[in-house]
Every structure is written in structure tokens, then in C-alpha cells.
Amino acid sequence: MMQRERWLKNGYADEPIAPDTDLKSAIETWKKEKNAVILAHYYQTGDIQDIADFVGDSLALAQWAARTTADIIVLCGVHFMGETVKILCPDKKVLVPDLNAGCSLADSCPADRFAEFVEAHPDHTVISYVNTTAAVKAVTDVVVTSTNARQIVDSFPLEEKIIFGPDRNLGNYINSITGRKMLLWDGACHVHEQFSVEKILALKQQYPAAVVLAHPECKSTVLALADVVGSTSALLNYAVKSDQQQFIVATESGILHEMQKRCPDKEFIPAPPNDSTCACNECSFMRLNTMEKLYNCLKYEFPDIEVDPQIAEKAVRPIHRMLEISEELGL
Numbered sequence: 001m002m003q004r005e006r007w008l009k010n011g012y013a014d015e016p017i018a019p020d021t022d023l024k025s026a027i028e029t030w031k032k033e034k035n036a037v038i039l040a041h042y043y044q045t046g047d048i049q050d051i052a053d054f055v056g057d058s059l060a061l062a063q064w065a066a067r068t069t070a071d072i073i074v075l076c077g078v079h080f081m082g083e084t085v086k087i088l089c090p091d092k093k094v095l096v097p098d099l100n101a102g103c104s105l106a107d108s109c110p111a112d113r114f115a116e117f118v119e120a121h122p123d124h125t126v127i128s129y130v131n132t133t134a135a136v137k138a139v140t141d142v143v144v145t146s147t148n149a150r151q152i153v154d155s156f157p158l159e160e161k162i163i164f165g166p167d168r169n170l171g172n173y174i175n176s177i178t179g180r181k182m183l184l185w186d187g188a189c190h191v192h193e194q195f196s197v198e199k200i201l202a203l204k205q206q207y208p209a210a211v212v213l214a215h216p217e218c219k220s221t222v223l224a225l226a227d228v229v230g231s232t233s234a235l236l237n238y239a240v241k242s243d244q245q246q247f248i249v250a251t252e253s254g255i256l257h258e259m260q261k262r263c264p265d266k267e268f269i270p271a272p273p274n275d276s277t278c279a280c281n282e283c284s285f286m287r288l289n290t291m292e293k294l295y296n297c298l299k300y301e302f303p304d305i306e307v308d309p310q311i312a313e314k315a316v317r318p319i320h321r322m323l324e325i326s327e328e329l330g331l
Contacts, residue, residue: 004302011099012303013296023291024051030298036072038294039064041081042232043254043286048076048294055258057232058084058130059145059326065089066323074297075305078103078285082305083134087312087319094305097293101285103131105217108187109166111135117163117185124161124183127153128318131189132166134307138314143322146216146231148331150174153182155325169193173216173223191283192217194273195250200225203248203269210269211244215251222250222271239263252283 007013017023028051030036039061040052049055054064058081065073065085074095075082080103082096111133118126118139128140129149137143144152153174156162164171165185169192175182195218204212204225213235214226223229228238232255239247240262249256250271259268273281297303307315 007300007302012097012293013300015296015300017292017295021295023295027051027291027295027298030295034072034298034301035070036074036298037068037070038074038076039085041077041254041286042236042258043252043283044076044289045254045287046257047291048289049254049257051291051294052076057145057147059147059231059322059331060233061085062088062130062145062319063323063326068092072298072301074294076289076294077101078106078283079305080106080131080133083307084130084137084319086305086307087134087137087316090307090312093301095297095301096303096305097289097297099303101288103285104190105129105131105167105187106133106136109133109136109185111139114165114185115139117165121161121163121183124163125156126163126165127182128165129167129170130322134311134315136166137318138311140315140318141321142325143318145322146170147233148322148326148329149216150177151329151331152322152325153178153180155329167217169219170216172220173229176220189217191252191273191281192250193219194275194281195219195222195271196274197221197225199272199274200248200250203271207246207248207269209244210246210248210267211242212248212271213238213250214271218250226250236262239266239268251281252286253281254283254286 038052040055066088072093078101086094126141130145162182164182166187168184171184212226213228246267248269253270256268
């Protein structure tokens with residue numbers, strides 16, 4: 001099998017790396033030689049976050065990608081994030097370390113079924129979470145992230161009929177705090193669905209002074225236990241500014257790396273999932289990216305993200321609308 005055919009089959013460049021290779025130094029060298037930048041989501045492992053040029057949530061990554069002058073953008077996250085960057089930067093080469101890094105939330109919203117759902121409600125404005133494929137974004141009026149979802153929803157009149165997809169938990173949360181009755185697609189993130197109410201209650205007994213931070217993709221039963229509900233970046237910013245010393249964190253545990261870096265004297269306790277064998281909740285897709293794959297990704301410029309031009313032309317409009325509204329709102 002030819003080299004590239006093997007890579008395509010595996011979803012990443014699986015070339016062997018010399019055992020004595022200083023991966024960090026080599027990646028920095030490739031970046032300079034190729035005029036490349038590395039963008040990493042907060043849910044990546046700590047070593048990838050540390051070598052990235054920018055670390056952020058979905059909104060911040062999209063905003064950063066839209067203004068970079070780099071020739072190559074390496075997106076260390078999951079596939080839909082790479083698609084979003086490619087849609088925003090069609091003339092740049094966009095790479096991801098592993099094409100297998102998908103998203104359970106995006107998978108819960110097949111584009112053909114969502115398009116049928118939209119067609120069945122022609123009088124509705126369509127708001128889609130950024131955790132969706134390009135094809136879903138193409139039948140969307142405006143994209144949102146957890147950082148700006150409430151504000152963008154509130155930018156529409158209260159009587160506006162809205163379809164919100166695909167995350168039912170985020171949609172339910174927005175409905176509950178705005179008094180709206182948005183029509184929700186029945187999708188969810190497998191990570192945020194798995195948090196254990198019983199185990200969080202046990203942690204609250206063990207750490208009575210701890211503040212519970214929760215992402216709005218969590219179930220309502222988990223959000224009911226939270227002291228603070230917000231996006232990944234909002235939870236981080238709250239922890240940095242808070243006078244409290246202990247925090248129970250109900251979102252993907254990768255964010256604890258940045259929380260601990262920014263607040264070395266504070267204690268962050270990951271909220272556990274229902275699976276009794278694990279003390280924290282990790283996204284298996286996010287963990288597919290490694291320093292070795294990042295090294296090969298930059299060296300061989302593979303895998304690169306391509307989006308069908310006709311889909312990209314439609315999908316870029318709701319993304320630009322999100323960025324424009326976010327700028328107007330100062331987000």
C-alpha cells in the first residue's frame with residue numbers, strides 16, 4: 001500500500017519517529033519554516049495546549065483563525081473545528097492531527113435528517129451550535145457557541161420561532177433562562193451526558209466550600225447542582241477571578257490544565273462520570289490527538305481538511321453572522 005493510501009486509511013500520518021526526537025523543538029522548527037500556527041482547544045492534553053500558539057474555546061478559535069496571516073493552520077481539536085477554520089480560511093491549508101477525532105454531538109445530528117427537520121418548519125429561524133458538520137451549518141441561519149448562545153438567541157424578538165440544534169441540554173438551558181420555547185433537535189454530547197449527579201453530591205460533601213462549575217451541555221439535573229453555569233472560557237475566567245479556593249468542574253477535564261496554570265494555588269476537582277472506574281471525564285475523540293501525530297501532521301502536511309465548495313459557500317454565512325453579532329455584543 002502506498003504511503004498516502006495508508007495514511008488515508010488510518011486517518012493520520014503514521015510515520016515512525018526517531019526515539020531521540022525532541023518533539024517540542026522539532027514542532028517549533030516546522031512551525032517557523034512553514035509559517036504555520038497551532039490552535040488548540042481547551043480539551044486537548046496539556047502538552048498540546050502548552051505548545052499551541054493559541055488555546056481557546058470554539059468561539060475564540062474561530063475568531064483567531066479568521067484573522068491569522070499564517071499559511072498553514074493546525075487545528076488541535078476535533079473534525080468540525082477543522083471544517084469551521086477551513087470554511088473561514090478557504091485559501092489556507094488547514095490540518096488536523098487525526099481525522100478520526102470526531103464529535104458525538106455532531107454525529108447526533110445527521111445533515112440529511114436535520115435538513116428535513118428544517119424544511120418541515122419553514123417559518124422558523126435556524127440556530128445551530130458550532131458542534132455540527134459543515135453540511136448542517138449550510139442549512140443554518142446563524143451559528144452559536146456556548147459562549148454566545150444566549151446573547152445571540154436574545155438578539156431575536158421574543159416571539160421569533162426558532163429551531164435550535166443539535167444540543168438539547170444547551171437548548172433547554174437557554175429556554176429556561178430566557179422564557180423561550182425554541183424547537184430543539186434531540187442531540188447531546190456523550191461527555192457532558194455522563195456526569196454523575198450522585199458523585200457530584202458526594203464531592204460536595206467532601207469539599208463543602210467548593211464552587212461547582214458546570215457547562216450548559218450538561219443535563220439539567222447536573223446544572224441544578226451548579227453554582228456557576230457557563231462556557232469553557234466563562235468557567236475558566238470565573239475561577240481566575242474568584243476568591244474561592246476549591247472548584248468542582250463539570251466539563252471535559254482538559255480545561256483543568258489551563259485552570260491550574262492560571263491558578264496554581266487553587267484546587268480543581270474534576271466531576272466524575274457514571275463510570276465508576278474513572279475519576280474524571282475525558283473526550284475520547286479529543287484524546288486522539290498526540291504530540292507524535294502533531295509532529296507528523298506538520299512535517300507531512302497531512303491530514304488536510306477540505307470542504308465541498310458549494311457547502312462551504314452556504315456554511316460560511318451563518319458563521320460570519322455569528323462573528324459579526326459577537327463583535328457587536330463585545331464577546
